[in-house]
Structure formats: structure tokens, C-alpha cells
Amino acid sequence: MTAKYCDIFWSFLKVGAFTIGGGYAMIPLMQRELVERHKWMGEEEFMDEVALSQAMPGVFAVNMAAMTGYRLRGVWGAAAAIVGNVLVPIVFILLLAMFFRTFRENAVVERIFLGLRPAVVALIAVPVFTMARSAKVTWSNVWIPVASALLIWLLGVSPIIIVLAAALGGYLYSLLKPHNS
């Protein structure tokens, strides 16, 4: 049974429209749609897709959509999944961006955002610690994140350069290290 384009589109539209808080928050809903409801893949295949989408560069949710759509119906399947996934969020953000430019000077909006800004800093600061845990930061490798942060923050080095350097450094290190582990 081949999946219909409109089913692919609709599934990812729901996933994109009903999750707040980013790509990883979409995993449970994706699992329900792709594995349980449409049976497009097994549980294990789904977990493999999740792992791979995380390892690839880019936006996690869009990678998931591309991979699933492509495996189901080729390039157009991928297109249907991606457009479905991002359609509602993009419209939402555009409306907000326009609203924002009009009401930015409004005293009430301004006060609300004065309160939001320090909270946003916390929302970005906390993931540093949770990501440090999942990246398995130890005393012997903590210099990598610290040096990266300081180079960007104090010296204004572009994060892109840091990612490139990390990839290159990791590759060189993997050549030196014997593969016993």
C-alpha cells in the first residue's frame, strides 16, 4: 500500500501545528502519526530515523519530515511532508512579526517584553547544562565547550568556524586514536 501525498502532508501538518517548544517536542506526536496511526514504519525504524535526523545538520523536525516523506513517496513525498510541517508555524510567525512591528512601541507590549527577556535568557541558559549532560562532558573534555564559548563570546569568532574546527579536530583525533573502544 503506497501512502497518499495528502496523508503525508496532513500528518506532518498536525505534527507541526500542534507542538510548541521545538522539534524534540514533536517526537511523541510523530510516533503516534507515523507508527501507530498510519503504520508507515515500525518502532525500531522510527527510532533509527530519530537518531539519524539528530545526527544530520539542520532542523530536526524538517529532517524527520524529509526522511519519512522521501522513503514513502520519493522527492514529492518529502516535499509534501516538509511543507506540511512548516506551513502553520511560518504563517503564525509572519503574523506575529507583522503585529510586532506595529505594536512594539505600545506601552503594555513593551512592559510584557521587559519581563520576557530575562526569562528567555534562562530558557537558553538551562539547555547548556542539559546538553552538557547528554554530550557527556567530563573534566578531560570540558575545555572544548569552554574554549568554544569563550572564542565566540569574547573574541567574536563565528560559531560556524567553531563547528568546522570541531569536525576537523574530531576527524584528526579519530585518526590518531586506536579503534579499540
Next chain:
Amino acid sequence: MIFLQLFYTFLIIGAFTFGGGYSMIALIQGEVVGHWGWMTAEEFTDLLAVSQMTPGPVGINTATYAGYTAVVNAGYPQWAGVCGSLLASFAVIIIPVALVMLVGGWLLKHKDEPRMAVVMKVIRLAVVGLVAAAALGLMGVESFGVAGLNKRFVVSVLIFAAAFVALWRYKVSPIYIILASGIAGLVAFSV
């Protein structure tokens, strides 16, 4: 001209984002605020608040908002801003999507290869630093006001501390944190 720069910038951002939305935030901050100056630090913080409150992937939300604001800030009309936002969102996903389709199957087979695992581990460590730098970069006057015993700064520090504890210790959903801090700001700065 700005459209070309926008396309190219978000193409690179998409290709170099590893480890999800937060690392993309770090890259967008570096390029859009730091390098090009398309947005002020203040606008960038507001964008982060907005993109956490609306549905969808944070990476897409950030790219859409940044594309729109960059074009409109450069003096173009709103419809051009809409084009800019679509262009930025398209640019940010196109390289990863092409990679997923071209090498996804192959990668799925080789993902546990030791050399690849080492490279991914080092990138992931660096990404922690990227996000840390983004957080440090946000800790400025635009978020907290001028440091000292003034109302803006004290209220801001209190909100920051409360949000941090709520998220870190009690795993409160970001959307509630955003809502509560907005209300706190409205109340505190209205009296």
C-alpha cells in the same frame, strides 16, 4: 542584494547547525546580529521569546522571523519581508534536506562506525559551548537593563532566577515560563 546575502547566510546556517534548535539560535545570533547587524540584540531576544511560544520547530520559526525582520529593517516594504522570510526558511533547510535524501540511507547503515562517532562527539561538545556563548551574549543591557540597584535590573534578575529554577529543577514547560514572565513584567513595570 539583501536577498542574496540572506539566502547565502541561511544556507550556511542550515548546513552547520548540529544538535537542534538551540545551536541554530547560536548560529543565527552570530551571523544575523553579530556579523550582518540585520537585527538588534533586543529584537533577537524578542524573537526568541516569540519562537518559543508559537508552534513548530524553533529553527524554522527563528529563520522565518529573522528573514522578515532583516528585510524590513533594511527599508523594504512588508511584502518583501514576507519574501525574505520564505527565502530564509527555504535556504535554512535545503542543504540538510538534500543530505537526508542523498546519503540518509547510507548513513543509517554506517552511523555506528567508530570514526563517525568520534567526530559527532566532538561536534556535540563544541555545540554546548555554542549555546553557552548564545546565553552569555544575551546577558546584556537589552535583557536586564543597566546593572545596579534600579527597578528594571532587580526585577529582571528575579525573573531570570525564577525562570531558571522553574525550568531546571521543576521542568516547567517553556510556554508557561514565557506566559508567567510576561505577566510579571506587565505587573512589575506598570506599578
